[in-house]
Amino acid sequence: MQTQLSEEFRGTREGEDGAALLRSCVHCGFCTATCPTYQLLGDERDGPRGRIHLVKQLLEGQAASASTRLHLDRCLTCRACESTCPSGVQYGRLLDIGRAVIERKAPRSSLHRVARRLFAAFLTGPLFAPAVRMGRLAGPLLPLRWRIDGRDVGLSHAATASASLNSPKATPTRRMLLLDGCVQPALAPQIDAAARRLFARCGIELVNVTNDAGCCGSVHHHLTLPDGALTRVRANIDAWWPLVESGIEAILTTASGCGTMLRDYAHLLRDDPAYAQRAARISALARDPSEILAAEAAQLATQLPADAPPTRVAFHSPCSLQHGLRIKGVVENLLRQLGAQLTPVADAHLCCGSAGTYSLLQPALSEKLGHAKVQALQAGQPQVLLTANVGCLRQIAQRSQLPVLHWIEWVERRLRR
Ligand code: SF4
Ligand code: SF4
Structure with a gap:
């Protein structure tokens, strides 16, 4: 054209x-x-x-x-x-x-512009975690649709607390950086805890760097606040660089939405002479956990308890995983190798309506997509719903009576039944 x-x-x-x-x-x-x-x-x-x-x-x-x-x-x-x-x-x-x-x-009204900035600052700032804690306290009084978490949260936290007692660990011979992120540590800390234990089984130590930026930059990017996004991207590069220079093998995030942002660091800073080279290195090191664990699936399968029953599982591949990172079928194959019976999901290419900040900014459209996604996931009568991004997990968990987990949590629990 x-x-x-x-x-x-x-x-x-x-x-x-x-x-x-x-x-x-x-x-x-x-x-x-x-x-x-x-x-x-x-x-x-x-x-x-x-x-x-x-x-x-x-x-x-x-x-x-x-x-x-x-x-x-x-x-x-x-x-x-x-x-x-x-x-x-x-x-x-x-x-x-x-x-x-x-x-x-065609600028938005001043009120809307300020609201979007405040919204981004809230999600990525220090007030978000206390707000989530307060929301959890009120949770039992609210309809499922409005709760912070889905039904499986109690199970998840209990599993996290007891897991260190019975997770066999190989001596770590490899090191990778695991992103902290912004909303996930408050909403679902059990995901990264499970990732650490699962990677430890493969002899991989996941290290993290806590820095002021925290967020990968995608919240501001979604809200078309490019300056805020680039501030976070640069701060992350500065914070992570000593680890990169020390020879870490990869940079991981358990939220596939953040994974797509990491792959974009090179593009976003391509015109910045002070950061372009380092941004390109960060993007080159960015991996989805499934890309690493796919190579470990056979040895993980040997660690499955003998009495692990086959489980009917529906997997929602987030858009960021299948369309952004173009990783298709990798998680599904891994799950099958570990005893999951994947149930069919119609229109698996369609978004669940979470889409970063979309569920809050376009609630009517998001609701329709969330409802349709849950219907499609539940149609094959699975026992559990799995996904790969915290936003999708919440969107689905708020509309389903079934347990909803990150796939890493499910695999890690299954290995230590
Ligand atoms: S599929 Fe859509 S984006 Fe691609 S060439 Fe056709 S109109 Fe353009
Ligand atoms: S909502 Fe439609 S136009 Fe927008 S990214 Fe998705 S498929 Fe493309």
Whole structure:
């Protein structure tokens, strides 16, 4: 698709990158069929092809409006369209450009701008953990839909507390960095605790670095607050660099949403001479835990208790895992090798509606997607629902009566039955 950049964008990084990305789109519309928001709203402007056209119009200097912003806001950034596109259009990168432009050309009200900044600061700041604790206290009084956690939290915390007593450990011969993150330590600390024990079984020590940034930057990135996102990215690179130089083998996160952000560090800081090289190294080291554990599956299977029963499991692969990181089938194969009977899940490519901050900013659309996802997951009558990202885990757990776990927790529990 040819773009006639307006004077304002000609010769700029934003304009030239946007035009290059637009060039690969042939406007065929295959992507529309797999877009969750198009399926729900039936409006071309709420599908990838329509949004691509809106970004093209912005870069060509056509009037920007609140309506344009609304259609770009409604995008989940799930990137299902990228998986479907036969021309390899990098829709996510194009959307980032479009969102940055629309924030300048059709700015939100001052109230909304302040609210978005406060929201990002709350989620990634020191007040979030106490707020979660208060929410947990009120939890039993609330409907399941509004609770902080799903049904399995008591089990998870009990398992975490007793686990160190009975988890055999190989002597660690390998070291990897495990990200702290921002919301996950407050919402589901048992996930990283289980990851440490599981990797220890494989002779891998997971070390962490607690720094002020904490967050990988994706919360600010989702809210189109690029300065805040880059501040966190740079702070993380500074904090992690001594470990990188000491020779750690990989950088891991148990939230696949953060994993996609890490892979983007190289792109985000490509024009920053002070950070570009180090950012590229961080992205090169970023791995999803499944990529490491897939190579360990056979030896983990030998550690399964003899009486471990087959379990019916439904796995929700987060968009960040299947479309962002393009890791497909790896977790599922690992689960099968460890005795899971995977139940079929219809429309597995569709987003659950969590999508970073989307569930809070677009609650009506998020609710429909969350409801549909839980129906699809439960259709095969599984005993447990598994996923790979804390946001998806909450979205599903708040709508299901079944236990909902991170797949790492399930594997780790299974090994020490
Ligand atoms: S993004 Fe890809 S699938 Fe969608 S219209 Fe463009 S070329 Fe076709
Ligand atoms: S990222 Fe997801 S919601 Fe956005 S256009 Fe692509 S498929 Fe649709």
